[in-house]
Amino acid sequence: MERHSDIIDQVFRPVYGLPCWNVQPGIGSFLTMEFGQPHLVVHEPHKSRTRSSRSKKPSMRRLVYPHGDWHLWIYCCEWHLYTGKELIGDSALKSTSKRRIIRAAQELGGQKLIQVSVDPRRGRSVFHFDLGSRLETRPYDLDSEQWMFYDAKDYVLTYRADGLYQHQPSNVPREDDDWQQFATGRKI
Template sequence: MSAILKMPTPASARAQFEAFRAELPLPVAKARQGVGGYVTLDFGNKRGKDTITGDVQYDWHLWVYMCDWDLYEDNTRLLWRRESNHSLAGSILEQLAGEQLTAIDMDSRDDCFVLRFTGGYSLNIDPDFYDFDASDDMFMLFRYGERHCLSFSPGRRFYPAA
């Protein structure tokens, strides 16, 4: 049995998370499934193209990984990282494009997050208790033009990452 050590959140890292929340509502520009069960979402306005891939970049990019996640429409679960039909995941996630991210709820007791969207959608993010290490990041949040991103893990809390 291992214990989860919760470290205090650096003020600057928490401030970056709150800055993201303060910009809500934000339009979802893209939502897609990455390698394995990862999910990426882009928010806001077009900002330019990636110099390597040529992909369009937006104000904010959220990469959800190393955790469990569920996508709901109203009270119906559409996708679940562990059991979803991955061949359908892309088309289901694409339904979020054009919706607005309106709220982010965080429960610091169990480190769960709920991202709420227009259209009745919600993305629930929680630690991966089956193959879990408290140092695993649940997500990384990138802001266009910044060198560092904001990461969150139950063990480290919010922290700036290179």
């Protein structure tokens, strides 16, 4: 796998050596994890525009949850978590329901991220952790956003299945024509 160090190292360097925490399975095969100091995020209740009482109910609640200085969201991709050569869990939702996803989340909790590498030609990436685990991602279609890394300065680095990326403020809508190619690096 090639190492495209410029933007990857720039964005991930502050979390190298930090343990991930609150590693959670999400909807489908999504996986999220936090890094850095925890902060409470509060979403205040708001009036829903829908007429359905079932849909209105969640908007009438105050939602509070912990978030780290940095947040990694493994999104629309296939992923596999290995510790050494052993497959711990993956994104497959076939017969095992979410058991393997939950097992992967439990395995990652507390491990320190030590390196991230991408292979834009194949749309793959690998997250390396200090206790021997590695989280490998690969595309399951041509252009979905595989993962998003939100940093402490409210920027998000988004990596797409076609190997392109965007790095911009997280409150700015992503534009289809604003994707960039990684500068090629050295083999690792």
